[in-house]
Amino acid sequence: MQPVVAIVVAAGSGSRLGGEVPKALRELAGRPLVSHSLEHLAAGGVDRVVLVIAAGLAADFAPAIAGSPIPTSWVAGGAERQDSVLAGLAAIAADPELSGCRFVLVHDAARALVPPEVVDRVVQALVAGAVAAIPVVPVVDTIREVTPSGSATVDRSRLRVVQTPQGFRREVLVNGHRLVRESGLQVTDDAAVIEALGEPVTLVEGSREALKVTEPLDLLFAEAIVRSRP
Amino acid sequence: MQPVVAIVVAAGSGSRLGGEVPKALRELAGRPLVSHSLEHLAAGGVDRVVLVIAAGLAADFAPAIAGSPIPTSWVAGGAERQDSVLAGLAAIAADPELSGCRFVLVHDAARALVPPEVVDRVVQALVAGAVAAIPVVPVVDTIREVTPSGSATVDRSRLRVVQTPQGFRREVLVNGHRLVRESGLQVTDDAAVIEALGEPVTLVEGSREALKVTEPLDLLFAEAIVRSRP
Numbered sequence: 053m054q055p056v057v058a059i060v061v062a063a064g065s066g067s068r069l070g071g072e073v074p075k076a077l078r079e080l081a082g083r084p085l086v087s088h089s090l091e092h093l094a095a096g097g098v099d100r101v102v103l104v105i106a107a108g109l110a111a112d113f114a115p116a117i118a119g120s121p122i123p124t125s126w127v128a129g130g131a132e133r134q135d136s137v138l139a140g141l142a143a144i145a146a147d148p149e150l151s152g153c154r155f156v157l158v159h160d161a162a163r164a165l166v167p168p169e170v171v172d173r174v175v176q177a178l179v180a181g182a183v184a185a186i187p188v189v190p191v192v193d194t195i196r197e198v199t200p201s202g203s204a205t206v207d208r209s210r211l212r213v214v215q216t217p218q219g220f221r222r223e224v225l226v227n228g229h230r231l232v233r234e235s236g237l238q239v240t241d242d243a244a245v246i247e248a249l250g251e252p253v254t255l256v257e258g259s260r261e262a263l264k265v266t267e268p269l270d271l272l273f274a275e276a277i278v279r280s281r282p
Numbered sequence: 283m284q285p286v287v288a289i290v291v292a293a294g295s296g297s298r299l300g301g302e303v304p305k306a307l308r309e310l311a312g313r314p315l316v317s318h319s320l321e322h323l324a325a326g327g328v329d330r331v332v333l334v335i336a337a338g339l340a341a342d343f344a345p346a347i348a349g350s351p352i353p354t355s356w357v358a359g360g361a362e363r364q365d366s367v368l369a370g371l372a373a374i375a376a377d378p379e380l381s382g383c384r385f386v387l388v389h390d391a392a393r394a395l396v397p398p399e400v401v402d403r404v405v406q407a408l409v410a411g412a413v414a415a416i417p418v419v420p421v422v423d424t425i426r427e428v429t430p431s432g433s434a435t436v437d438r439s440r441l442r443v444v445q446t447p448q449g450f451r452r453e454v455l456v457n458g459h460r461l462v463r464e465s466g467l468q469v470t471d472d473a474a475v476i477e478a479l480g481e482p483v484t485l486v487e488g489s490r491e492a493l494k495v496t497e498p499l500d501l502l503f504a505e506a507i508v509r510s511r512p
Contacts, residue, residue: 273502
């Protein structure tokens with residue numbers, strides 16, 4: 053089987069978490085968030101990682117990269133998330149060991165506790181022929197939509213919370229990001245990039261434990277999850 | 283000022299939490315969820331509570347009611363959430379001390395850790411003239427909507443997560459629930475009931491700490507919040 057490569061986006065500043073440390077290096081149970089992510093991706097079937105970090109921070113990330121359970125290289129990211137994914141895709145294309153790979157996963161380093169079975173579901177969906185596969189969980193809260201005249205209840209049964217890693221046929225992700233860059237479209241995840249191409253997105257079952265650490269409360273929740281695991 | 287009365291809906295079975303104990307009696311930091319709710323409502327300005335419980339469980343709830351920091355009576359609820367709210371409204375109408383009250387809050391007992399300032403914001407919005415006031419928080423995750431042909435990204439900037447307590451002018455809530463019962467409409471919260479009447483709903487700032495305890499993971503998160511509070 054071909055290697056499964058993951059682009060791990062770790063270029064966020066973490067300003068909403070407070071403090072000076074880049075978000076992916078914030079400690080959770082004594083280790084940086086990114087180290088948890090690398091471990092869970094490896095356990096879920098990822099073979100190689102291209103880590104996208106903010107320019108100038110290579111030395112800060114070096115221990116996490118050295119401690120990765122799978123071969124992990126790094127590249128400097130850009131101002132926006134999609135610039136970072138593009139940098140990761142360029143690094144894959146430039147690496148003779150990776151440039152033949154068919155499948156690319158894109159993962160937010162801050163989703164540190166994604167269960168390996170979620171990663172595996174994404175990979176298996178690609179192996180089974182999906183163009184794009186993303187993990188989702190149901191929306192459990194009541195949701196309202198703000199409208200020009202006020203707000204209205206939305207039928208939550210049709211809504212899904214989107215998580216990462218999101219998996220793609222590599223050429224489709226490359227084409228999608230090119231299109232998005234040329235069109236100036238604003239996107240919040242890579243599935244939206246694929247959507248811009250008109251390609252279908254396959255939904256797989258995610259996990260609430262794959263929460264994204266953004267605010268201090270998320271870090272508190274992530275610590276509680278770590279403590280609860282055997 | 284008139285008393286602020288809260289209907290606290292505590293009739294849920296808690297089957298998704300596992301175990302035999304009704305959800306509102308599940309322990310969080312050594313006390314039932316409902317006791318946390320009563321304490322936070324009282325600290326936020328609620329004067330009286332009508333607790334809606336499942337038929338036959340009065341003895342189980344008696345210690346929590348006896349320990350409430352504010353006068354708390356109980357009434358048996360119905361099969362659906364809206365039946366329980368109607369039972370609470372009927373109990374208010376039948377109580378000479380409460381039947382003159384203008385404002386009613388409706389709260390889910392399982393939102394045990396709602397900060398008092400959120401309760402206060404709801405009450406203050408009613409005092410300032412709102413017909414209905416509900417706490418909301420932004421949606422931080424990417425959201426997709428399942429469509430007949432697949433799924434599509436939704437603009438999350440327009441979406442809000444709805445919480446409780448939700449506050450209402452009493453007669454409007456009564457009329458709304460009558461309409462919903464007669465029309466057979468399915469609703470997930472009381473703001474949707476008001477909406478059916480065409481009345482405006484005022485949004486106030488909620489708090490992520492007002493999470494609803496539904497699954498074991500929510501209880502884990504709630505415990506982490508309790509530990510983090512001074």
